Amino acid sequence: MALTINGSPEQKKLTQTPLLKIWVPWMGCNLNRRRGSSVPQFCNSPTLIVMVGLPARGKTYISKKLTRYLNWIGVPTKMFNVGQYRREAVKIYKNFEFFKPDNEEAMRIRKYGQQACAAAALKDVSSYFTKEQGQVAVFDATNTTRERRAVIMSVAKEKGYKVFFVESICDDPEIIAENIKQVKFGSPDYVDRDIDEAMADFVQRIECYKASYMPIDDDKDRKLSYIKIFDVGIRYLVNRVQDHIQSRIVYYLMNIHVTPRSIYLSRHGESELNLLGRIGGDSGLSPRGQKYASALAAFIKGQNIKDLKVWTSHMKRTIQTAEAVGVQYEQWKALNEIDAGVCEELTYEEIQQNFPEEFALRDQDKYRYRYPKGESYEDLVHRLEPVIMELERQENVLVICHQAVMRCLLAYFLDKPADELPYLKCPLHTVLKLTPIAYGCKVESCFLNIGAVNTHREKPANVDVNRDPEEALQTVPDHI
Amino acid sequence: RALTQNPLKKIWMPYKNGLPEKHISQRKVCMTNCPTLIVTVGLPARGKTYISKKLTRYLNWIGVSTKEFNVGQYRREFVKIYKSFEFFRPDNEEGLKIRQQCASAALNDVRYYLTEEGGQVAVFDATNTTRERRETIIQFAEQNGFKVFFVESVCEDPDVIQENIVQVKLGSPDYTNCNTEDAVQDFMKRIKCYENSYETLDEVLDRDLSFIKIMDVGQRYLVNRVLDHIQSRIVYYLMNIHITPRSIYLCRHGESDLNVKGRIGGDSGLTPRGKEFAKKLSQFIQKQKISDLKVWTSQMKRTIQTAEALSVPYEQWKVLNEIDAGVCEEMMYEEIQENYPLEFALRDQDKYRYRYPKGESYEDLVQRLEPVIMELERQENVLVICHQAVMRCLLAYFLDKTAEELPYLKCSLHTVLKLTPVAYGCKVESISLNVEAVDTHRERPENVEVSRMSEEALLTVPAHL
Numbered sequence: 001m002a003l004t005i006n007g008s009p010e011q012k013k014l015t016q017t018p019l020l021k022i023w024v025p026w027m028g029c030n031l032n033r034r035r036g037s038s039v040p041q042f043c044n045s046p047t048l049i050v051m052v053g054l055p056a057r058g059k060t061y062i063s064k065k066l067t068r069y070l071n072w073i074g075v076p077t078k079m080f081n082v083g084q085y086r087r088e089a090v091k092i093y094k095n096f097e098f099f100k101p102d103n104e105e106a107m108r109i110r111k112y113g114q115q116a117c118a119a120a121a122l123k124d125v126s127s128y129f130t131k132e133q134g135q136v137a138v139f140d141a142t143n144t145t146r147e148r149r150a151v152i153m154s155v156a157k158e159k160g161y162k163v164f165f166v167e168s169i170c171d172d173p174e175i176i177a178e179n180i181k182q183v184k185f186g187s188p189d190y191v192d193r194d195i196d197e198a199m200a201d202f203v204q205r206i207e208c209y210k211a212s213y214m215p216i217d218d219d220k221d222r223k224l225s226y227i228k229i230f231d232v233g234i235r236y237l238v239n240r241v242q243d244h245i246q247s248r249i250v251y252y253l254m255n256i257h258v259t260p261r262s263i264y265l266s267r268h269g270e271s272e273l274n275l276l277g278r279i280g281g282d283s284g285l286s287p288r289g290q291k292y293a294s295a296l297a298a299f300i301k302g303q304n305i306k307d308l309k310v311w312t313s314h315m316k317r318t319i320q321t322a323e324a325v326g327v328q329y330e331q332w333k334a335l336n337e338i339d340a341g342v343c344e345e346l347t348y349e350e351i352q353q354n355f356p357e358e359f360a361l362r363d364q365d366k367y368r369y370r371y372p373k374g375e376s377y378e379d380l381v382h383r384l385e386p387v388i389m390e391l392e393r394q395e396n397v398l399v400i401c402h403q404a405v406m407r408c409l410l411a412y413f414l415d416k417p418a419d420e421l422p423y424l425k426c427p428l429h430t431v432l433k434l435t436p437i438a439y440g441c442k443v444e445s446c447f448l449n450i451g452a453v454n455t456h457r458e459k460p461a462n463v464d465v466n467r468d469p470e471e472a473l474q475t476v477p478d479h480i
Numbered sequence: 481r482a483l484t485q486n487p488l489k490k491i492w493m494p495y496k497n498g499l500p501e502k503h504i505s506q507r508k509v510c511m512t513n514c515p516t517l518i519v520t521v522g523l524p525a526r527g528k529t530y531i532s533k534k535l536t537r538y539l540n541w542i543g544v545s546t547k548e549f550n551v552g553q554y555r556r557e558f559v560k561i562y563k564s565f566e567f568f569r570p571d572n573e574e575g576l577k578i579r580q581q582c583a584s585a586a587l588n589d590v591r592y593y594l595t596e597e598g599g600q601v602a603v604f605d606a607t608n609t610t611r612e613r614r615e616t617i618i619q620f621a622e623q624n625g626f627k628v629f630f631v632e633s634v635c636e637d638p639d640v641i642q643e644n645i646v647q648v649k650l651g652s653p654d655y656t657n658c659n660t661e662d663a664v665q666d667f668m669k670r671i672k673c674y675e676n677s678y679e680t681l682d683e684v685l686d687r688d689l690s691f692i693k694i695m696d697v698g699q700r701y702l703v704n705r706v707l708d709h710i711q712s713r714i715v716y717y718l719m720n721i722h723i724t725p726r727s728i729y730l731c732r733h734g735e736s737d738l739n740v741k742g743r744i745g746g747d748s749g750l751t752p753r754g755k756e757f758a759k760k761l762s763q764f765i766q767k768q769k770i771s772d773l774k775v776w777t778s779q780m781k782r783t784i785q786t787a788e789a790l791s792v793p794y795e796q797w798k799v800l801n802e803i804d805a806g807v808c809e810e811m812m813y814e815e816i817q818e819n820y821p822l823e824f825a826l827r828d829q830d831k832y833r834y835r836y837p838k839g840e841s842y843e844d845l846v847q848r849l850e851p852v853i854m855e856l857e858r859q860e861n862v863l864v865i866c867h868q869a870v871m872r873c874l875l876a877y878f879l880d881k882t883a884e885e886l887p888y889l890k891c892s893l894h895t896v897l898k899l900t901p902v903a904y905g906c907k908v909e910s911i912s913l914n915v916e917a918v919d920t921h922r923e924r925p926e927n928v929e930v931s932r933m934s935e936e937a938l939l940t941v942p943a944h945l
Contacts, residue, residue, distance in 0.1 A: 014781055023784045238701040251716045319492045
């Protein structure tokens with residue numbers, strides 16, 4: 001949120017907020033609550049993304065992925081799947097007698113069906129924007145008629161939301177069949193059905209929509225903001241991108257794909273500083289770390305991966321690890337470990353001794369806490385965004401990185417919120433194999449059987465600034 | 481293989497017998513091995529050259545060697561004197577022959593640039609309005625192993641076309657001895673020559689090609705078969721630029737406490753003169769009467785203090801922070817020479833690529849500033865209050881300066897640069913706000929050898945307390 005100043009020509013004294021290390025004007029006794037974000041504020045009006053398309057065109061897949069991405073980069077986003085509302089409604093409907101006259105809910109649902117579900121979803125969207133400080137809502141439904149879209153647009157206009165349509169168009173029967181298999185058979189709608197029967201039922205459902213499907217019209221709808229995705233990304237039509245967030249959404253949608261592949265995440269082998277319990281720095285691998293590098297090479301070979309790309313940071317320990325794998329690798333500065341500023345190469349004990357307040361602040365909000373002259377996890381996410389974008393473009397990739405970096409990347413793939421991210425377990429000498437499946441990501445954890453120190457420090461019970469050193473150091477893992 | 485850290489860029493690489501092993505890991509991340517040929521398509525006065533030049537400038541700035549080849553230029557060199565639109569008539573056989581030769585000559589140079597000169601991207605700027613011509617180019621690319629990406633600009637808005645003609649055609653060498661009205665007439669007739677045979681890129685007929693079709697100056701885009709990272713970046717860039725008139729104001733923070741002490745980096749506050757500048761900046765901005773001005777700062781105290789004086793909302797960008805001088809933070813040049821003479825010399829040898837130990841290089845800075853440039857392209861009127869190295873990088877982007885020139889661009893304290901896009905480039909107005917400040921610009925000394933004397937190294941250090 002941009003800072004608004006009350007026009008006083010006097011220059012107010014600046015203070016640096018203790019957690020985020022952001023300079024703000026000191027306004028009397030109340031430190032001006034300013035979200036000093038390292039990204040520009042995207043929009044003042046909330047944005048409503050409206051999906052359009054026949055069933056099995058990937059709308060929910062896109063909705064979930066987009067929601068995950070936007071949340072990860074710090075834009076509060078929520079998805080509203082109208083199918084879900086229908087399932088909830090019908091559940092209620094099943095529990096009540098169909099003809100109970102005093103049951104208004106059932107009556108309404110029977111009478112207005114989809115319309116009611118959509119309206120209910122829009123109501124929740126409104127609540128999300130006004131009461132929960134949401135910035136983007138993804139309205140996931142077929143929205144295949146002009147009429148339905150007009151209703152949504154008028155609600156949005158009344159409330160001051162920006163609207164951006166995402167239409168997915170696909171007529172390739174193979175893709176649609178695969179879609180149905182991957183996600184519909186797992187759906188609660190078909191949980192107790194025979195596969196062939198379910199497939200037939202679903203194809204029938206699509207036919208019902210086809211009759212009344214009116215795609216976004218490039219002429220009649222030329223004033224609308226939208227992207228049309230054809231055949232899973234072969235072609236795109238983009239119309240009237242209004243602002244920064246829509247531009248980012250378009251860029252993201254144009255970079256994702258559905259080709260099966262796997263992403264391997266690993267840290268560098270155990271380093272000399274790891275053994276000493278020191279954070280940061282640029283040390284080399286310990287003997288066990290070297291062993292891990294060899295084991296990693298063998299593991300990768302055994303996986304028989306086609307066209308594997310290998311990425312490292314610019315730090316010695318990841319490069320040494322990649323060297324052992326023996327294939328070409330690319331160094332990304334953006335993959336460097338979090339910069340601990342004045343705490344670089346210190347042990348936790350030394351941090352507690354020299355910077356007890358900083359240490360406590362970090363435990364209070366590990367995601368937003370910025371080391372003095374260093375970075376925060378929040379900063380890290382921002383600098384990793386191009387890595388994520390390129391990972392989306394690529395197919396099989398092995399990323400050899402660092403603990404904090406790996407936590408950020410993992411949080412993106414597994415949709416972990418900001419408060420969980422800094423505590424995700426990413427132990428040394430363990431490869432995580434991520435494979436996209438249905439709407440999410442399968443994770444396989446492979447420990448390569450080479451011993452290593454534990455570098456994972458849990459949040460201690462007492463995070464108060466005035467705690468005793470022992471309380472602060474309770475969760476520090478062992479080291480030399 | 482033993483790893484050693486290369487002294488200039490501080491990149492860890494395998495060394496063999498004391499020399500770095502040739503390793504492609506230093507290559508710009510993700511850039512393709514395969515050269516790319518970008519081919520413009522469109523009637524005259526649709527912005528093809530504008531797009532070509534801008535795209536070339538952007539790609540070079542982010543480190544992708546790019547060059548544009550304007551066939552019109554080749555024609556002017558060949559034909560020397562332009563007579564009239566008749567040259568372009570479709571039934572003018574001699575004209576056609578010459579134009580074909582020019583296109584071939586240009587493609588020849590493209591081939592040389594991409595294969596012999598280490599170019600990564602070539603922008604072939606011509607009308608290329610027929611499928612036949614485009615097919616020739618595709619074959620050329622195939623023979624040479626280049627990827628092809630078409631950029632078509634389609635526009636029927638007569639106001640836009642007129643403005644185009646006024647901005648760039650009237651000043652063209654073709655029309656130097658022509659009055660405005662005659663020039664416009666002739667040019668309109670020239671456009672007509674192409675219209676009948678124009679075959680726009682079609683989503684069915686051209687479905688196997690990779691292209692972006694830009695319609696009505698960016699209202700709408702059709703994007704087909706983006707093949708790789710560089711094409712994806714090009715598409716993103718093209719979708720973010722606009723031609724709405726606006727100005728970008730660049731300035732540094734007011735003079736800081738560390739500035740007067742001759743120390744680099746740090747996070748100090750403004751001196752009294754620095755505060756005076758902030759006040760004057762506020763008055764200057766108000767006088768400019770800029771509509772909807774956005775103000776951006778870094779997250780360092782000195783830029784924020786400067787912005788505070790403006791009494792308007794501003795946004796803090798961490799990526800606008802000054803270059804990280806690592807172990808040299810808050811040192812004077814004299815101290816750097818004393819403690820790190822080797823580093824100091826290496827920096828003078830290649831100031832763009834040199835990375836401070838545990839710090840950054842200008843090259844790193846450009847990479848982290850890319851989102852700022854992208855957002856500046858999207859925005860309209862913006863004032864960016866930043867730092868010396870950062871401002872040099874941004875300025876180099878707008879003024880198309882090379883990597884060699886960039887670290888030596890003059891960005892003095894207490895001076896505002898007003899950049900206004902005009903024709904194919906950028907007009908710069910330098911406005912000094914008449915508040916004294918130290919000079920922080922250190923020229924490249926003559927002797928950059930590691931073995932030089934201290935005095936030689938410190939010759940160009942500006943005066944300080």
